[in-house]
Amino acid sequence: MTTAPSARYLWWRRLGVIALAAVLLSLLWHWSRASDATPVQVTRLALLIPDDLSDDNVHVKLWQDAAAENGFAMSVVRASALLRPGGLPLDAALILPDTVHRRMNDALVAQLEQRVRNGGQILLTQDAGLEDMDGTYHPVQSRFSDMAGVRYALYGELGARMSGEQVAWVDGAAMPLLRLSPGKLMREDSQDPLTSTQPPPLADEELAVVSYNYGRLRYPVFQTRGRFDGRRLMHFDGDGLLAGLHAFGKGQVLFVNLPLGYLKLRTDGFFLNSFLRYFAQDVARLPQLSPMPDARGAMVMNWHIDSAAAVPAMESLTALGVFEQGPYSVHLTAGPDVDAEGDGQGMDLANNTRMKEWVRRFADRGDEVGSHGGWIHNAFGRLVDRQDRKLSIPLIEKNLAAVAQASGRSVREYSAPIGNHPAWVTRWLRGRGIHAYYFTGDIGMAPTRSYQDGLRGPEDMWSFPVMSYGVYASFEEAQAAHVPERDIEAWLKDVADFCAEYRTVRLVYFHPPGIAMFPEAFKGWMRHTAELVKNQTLRWTTMAAYADFANDRLKVDWTLEPDGAQDGGQWLEASHPRSLEHMTWLLPVDRYARPTLLAGQAQIDRDVAYWRVVAGASPTLRLRLAPATGSAASTSPSTPHPDP
Numbered sequence: 001m002t003t004a005p006s007a008r009y010l011w012w013r014r015l016g017v018i019a020l021a022a023v024l025l026s027l028l029w030h031w032s033r034a035s036d037a038t039p040v041q042v043t044r045l046a047l048l049i050p051d052d053l054s055d056d057n058v059h060v061k062l063w064q065d066a067a068a069e070n071g072f073a074m075s076v077v078r079a080s081a082l083l084r085p086g087g088l089p090l091d092a093a094l095i096l097p098d099t100v101h102r103r104m105n106d107a108l109v110a111q112l113e114q115r116v117r118n119g120g121q122i123l124l125t126q127d128a129g130l131e132d133m134d135g136t137y138h139p140v141q142s143r144f145s146d147m148a149g150v151r152y153a154l155y156g157e158l159g160a161r162m163s164g165e166q167v168a169w170v171d172g173a174a175m176p177l178l179r180l181s182p183g184k185l186m187r188e189d190s191q192d193p194l195t196s197t198q199p200p201p202l203a204d205e206e207l208a209v210v211s212y213n214y215g216r217l218r219y220p221v222f223q224t225r226g227r228f229d230g231r232r233l234m235h236f237d238g239d240g241l242l243a244g245l246h247a248f249g250k251g252q253v254l255f256v257n258l259p260l261g262y263l264k265l266r267t268d269g270f271f272l273n274s275f276l277r278y279f280a281q282d283v284a285r286l287p288q289l290s291p292m293p294d295a296r297g298a299m300v301m302n303w304h305i306d307s308a309a310a311v312p313a314m315e316s317l318t319a320l321g322v323f324e325q326g327p328y329s330v331h332l333t334a335g336p337d338v339d340a341e342g343d344g345q346g347m348d349l350a351n352n353t354r355m356k357e358w359v360r361r362f363a364d365r366g367d368e369v370g371s372h373g374g375w376i377h378n379a380f381g382r383l384v385d386r387q388d389r390k391l392s393i394p395l396i397e398k399n400l401a402a403v404a405q406a407s408g409r410s411v412r413e414y415s416a417p418i419g420n421h422p423a424w425v426t427r428w429l430r431g432r433g434i435h436a437y438y439f440t441g442d443i444g445m446a447p448t449r450s451y452q453d454g455l456r457g458p459e460d461m462w463s464f465p466v467m468s469y470g471v472y473a474s475f476e477e478a479q480a481a482h483v484p485e486r487d488i489e490a491w492l493k494d495v496a497d498f499c500a501e502y503r504t505v506r507l508v509y510f511h512p513p514g515i516a517m518f519p520e521a522f523k524g525w526m527r528h529t530a531e532l533v534k535n536q537t538l539r540w541t542t543m544a545a546y547a548d549f550a551n552d553r554l555k556v557d558w559t560l561e562p563d564g565a566q567d568g569g570q571w572l573e574a575s576h577p578r579s580l581e582h583m584t585w586l587l588p589v590d591r592y593a594r595p596t597l598l599a600g601q602a603q604i605d606r607d608v609a610y611w612r613v614v615a616g617a618s619p620t621l622r623l624r625l626a627p628a629t630g631s632a633a634s635t636s637p638s639t640p641h642p643d644p
């Protein structure tokens with residue numbers, strides 16, 4: 001008996017069809033422009049930087065962080081390397097970063113153009129190469145205009161008006177290509193975020209980018225002129241180009257008219273990560289070291305229990321099915337007050353028998369019991385970024401101690417009251433053994449190493465950006481705005497489907513009293529996630545557990561190299577100081593035949609468009625990757641099985 005597909009399945013499948021159609025159209029268009037091209041087998045990313053820029057520069061580090069977090073090998077290459085005899089082999093897909101590589105001489109510009117004509121791949125970000133070595137603009141337009149496929153940086157025509165802020169619009173077909181998370185987009189004529197309660201977007205439909213608190217986002221862009229002869233992904237009003245993929249000679253250029261690095265330094269790394277993944281995985285067709293154990297999607301449910309009012313609400317959660325799943329990240333503000341000392345509205349954990357029983361229950365279930373700020377929830381949240389840290393630190397310490405005492409375990413997670421998390425707190429928490437924290441910057445992203453005040457925290461500190469339903473992140477905010485319960489339920493289910501579909505992880509957060517405002521939405525979401533968990537496409541995790549995995553994953557050393565054989569095969573070699581177990585590589589089936597295991601342990605199967613290689617309990621792995629043939633690319637999915 002065949003079960004009819006659900007409406008949710010059809011909604012997400014249609015998005016997949018839109019994405020596939022966009023990719024096929026792009027490839028067909030590219031092949032028609034370069035039918036005599038010999039495909040270049042890309043093996044790595046390379047960040048092209050000026051010769052005088054230090055490897056320790058923050059703009060180098062942020063791109064390296066993004067490549068590592070997304071799971072792609074990337075080297076750093078000096079500009080002079082391209083100008084030497086022999087140059088840089090075409091197997092490196094180049095990234096030209098914004099802000100720090102504005103100055104280029106004409107010889108380098110010409111070399112980059114020729115590289116793409118010969119079959120190279122380049123991610124060109126907004127102001128890269130905008131100036132000559134004297135810091136002077138081209139008298140007409142950017143020297144990369146032909147390569148980008150559109151005229152931009154029009155200094156001759158517009159002078160200082162060549163740039164300005166514009167609302168960012170995403171083309172409907174680009175939504176799945178860029179993997180824009182649920183709640184991040186809004187239709188042109190709507191004030192509600194796009195969810196599965198609405199018809200799927202059309203391929204050429206305009207979708208505005210929105211974010212928590214800010215609404216529709218405006219970005220600094222260069223004005224553009226002319227028809228873009230390529231695959232448009234994003235645009236701004238007046239038919240200006242924000243991002244698009246352009247065939248140039250035998251190669252391709254992904255032009256992004258956004259200052260990606262500049263934005264990442266200001267707690268908006270969403271598009272840097274999104275475009276880097278798209279360029280590496282979908283354009284360059286590189287293998288990916290999945291950010292997830294076993295390449296399975298996951299969700300973090302983060303509760304903020306911050307006052308006495310939360311305790312009665314906890315009692316109602318059992319009926320909603322919440323304790324049938326997990327583990328979750330449960331954070332507490334332990335003091336007796338909320339707004340001011342002596343108001344008596346706080347949890348008073350040390351003297352609250354019912355709440356101490358709940359904390360023990362959480363710990364026994366395997367939930368991670370974390371700390372929510374500094375003892376007095378609202379007062380601490382209002383002042384922590386303004387008052388001397390010597391006044392804030394004792395409150396954080398007091399809260400940590402009370403939570404640890406109640407749970408009987410060390411505290412490994414932290415969340416900031418009112419979302420107020422100054423940069424110094426990250427470094428201070430790291431000194432206390434905490435590696436994971438809730439964050440209201442980098443909205444919509446997977447866990448990341450966030451940058452604040454132009455700097456990154458410790459390398460092993462992971463922020464967990466909160467997901468938002470448009471401008472709302474909590475149920476209380478959504479209820480105050482009269483958001484229908486069916487829309488909240490759809491958004492929650494969309495987030496779960498997104499994580500399962502794209503093998504990623506996202507955090508959603510709640511206050512227990514807020515859950516009571518949308519009980520049917522929460523109950524429906526719990527039923528939906530239970531099905532995804534049962535089907536082994538999703539799992540629950542905690543902030544601390546994922547941070548442990550992410551830090552372990554950073555220790556993986558892996559390379560992709562040509563093997564010298566006539567068929568153009570490659571070696572994939574990986575090692576880890578302890579074990580590669582659960583580390584997983586995704587290899588495009590349209591590029592590679594079934595991988596051959598030569599050393600180490602691995603389970604290899606086909607997962608839709610990718611070969612999935614799940615490493616076993618061995619410190620090393622070696623694979624041979626042969627090119628795909630027509631039959632290999634069309635092979636039906638196989639069931640998982642270990643290789644000999």
